Amino acid sequence: DGGITQSPKYLFRKEGQNVTLSCEQNLNHDAMYWYRQDPGQGLRLIYYSQIVNDFQKGDIAEGYSVSREKKESFPLTVTSAQKNPTAFYLCASSIEGLTGNTIYFGEGSWLTVV
């Protein structure tokens, strides 16, 4: 089945550790995104990539890094510089249309700092 796969679903991070969240899509979408959602808040854009080997910072990129070496994959690393990383992380992808992008989401990854 076509879709967006995120792993792991649940992840625990110790203080000072870097962790990487995986995101793979087989929808042949060009653009991929990472959003963060905190309880009771909306989605905030961390990074996005419109094409392989290129990506741009979103609204809250500090403490995060990404790569886009393949069209299908857009992993997110949460570095130790991110001071409050506990959140629900959503990967998304889209195909560009005449009126803009319709974005579809993966199932999400829960990250907790212990």
Add this chain to the structure above:
Amino acid sequence: QKEVEQNSGPLSVPEGAIASLNCTYSDRVSQSFFWYRQYSGKSPELIMSIYSNGDKEDGRFTAQLNKASQYVSLLIRDSQPSDSATYLCAVNLILTGGGNKLTFGTGTQLKVEL
């Protein structure tokens, strides 16, 4: 002023009633509009997209867009308990020079009561 505003709710409606969810946006040149449904602990699921002024119907859902008033709404007819969720409004802006920016509201929590 927030770019996309929604009343956080909760909005409570009896089963079988019409639920009306509202969203306003600040950028006059926004071009496409989306409604997502998000169950607690799950990722957002696309319900409707709308690009032109007027109404767009899909089953029990109707999206309404008024660009002059910068207002988009979602009506849910014959509300069911399974419709209880948070509904996210998203507004897409095609940027000069290419690219898109999709901005989300914080969501309205809907409760459909038996």
